[in-house]
Amino acid sequence: MSVIDPQALTTSLQRLAGRGTADELLPTLRAVVDACVDLFGVSGAGIMLADEQNMTRYVAASDGPGRILEIVESETGQGPCTQAFVTNQIVPSSDVTTDSRWPRLATLIRPHGVRAVLGVPIALGGAPVGTLDVYLTEPHEWTSGEHAALSRYGDVVEAALAASLSAHRAGELAEQLQYALDYRVVIERGIGYLMARDHLDEVSAFNQLRRAARNSQRKVGDVAEHLLATGDLPGGQGNR
The missing domain is CATH 1.10.10.10 (Winged helix-like DNA-binding domain superfamily/Winged helix DNA-binding domain)
Incomplete structure (x- = not known):
């Protein structure tokens, strides 16, 4: 993962937060994950949000392996993103293919080149409603600085979701989020x-x-x- 430029992070946060309107929620979330890859130098990024069964589901991903990671986590109920959602805390894994906490995830994700993963909870009003996740194709020990920077990046997702719920114009996705909050x-x-x-x-x-x-x-x-x-x-x- 590349060294994080604080000014670049701030500029990117401001630009993306300005797009956080209900009329373009999904395009905004896709822009967030694409910009996340460029800014942090990760292999891929994605966003999962809770549905009415309180299960986190794929919403946006920067690439195929990132999408597969989210789908497998949703199906197995295992992984750093799932744990981040349940505990409302950042959850790192230096290598999910050898991580003993999530054996089913390790087996299913191994062929897809996903190794180090960091799950960041996305909250509204203090209640977690989803996750921002990033991954690398090689093992990596995530630093406290990376935790902090990606947590700030999660604020962009929160702003976009809050705008959507406030405007009541995001359709089924907003209804699912409102149920999760209620x-x-x-x-x-x-x-x-x-x-x-x-x-x-x-x-x-x-x-x-x-x-x-x-x-x-x-x-x-x-x-x-x-x-x-x-x-x-x-x-x-x-x-x-």
């Missing part, structure tokens, strides 16, 4: 309940909740409310 507290409470009841870590509890939502064909917020009211997941999914 139900974030109850979903977090449901995750906490499963962590305490089943002795799970945060990501495992999150995946159990969304798996129950998928199996019962209900929205994850409704499933979390059911869990908190009854102590059980719908249909006996994951119950003790």
Whole structure:
């Protein structure tokens, strides 16, 4: 990863933030990931946003391997981007193909040339609604300076999303984000309940909740409310 020029970063942030209008949300997000690659010297970048099942989904990527990374993370519920979304913290991996935290991701992404990955949470009103992710084709130990710079870059995504929700003109994407925001507290409470009841870590509890939502064909917020009211997941999914 190239050395970050503070002035170039500031200029790029200002230029991209100025494009953050509801009328051109997806083009803005695509511009963000393309500019991210140029500015930081990474191999690729992408953005994932939460849907109504509170699952992060591919929205924009700079290239094919970046898109595959996002799809595999969404399908497996594993990886630095998934963990960044659940914990609302930056999550690095020096090499996802050998990272023991996410064995399924490691196996599936290995043929596609993605090695070092950094997941940066994207939040609205303090609640995570997605991630900005970057990757390199070689192993790399991410520095605190890279964490800080990419976190600032995530502010551009937040500004674009906030403008879209404020204007109510981003269609289905805005509706999904609004649902994620409206139900974030109850979903977090449901995750906490499963962590305490089943002795799970945060990501495992999150995946159990969304798996129950998928199996019962209900929205994850409704499933979390059911869990908190009854102590059980719908249909006996994951119950003790």
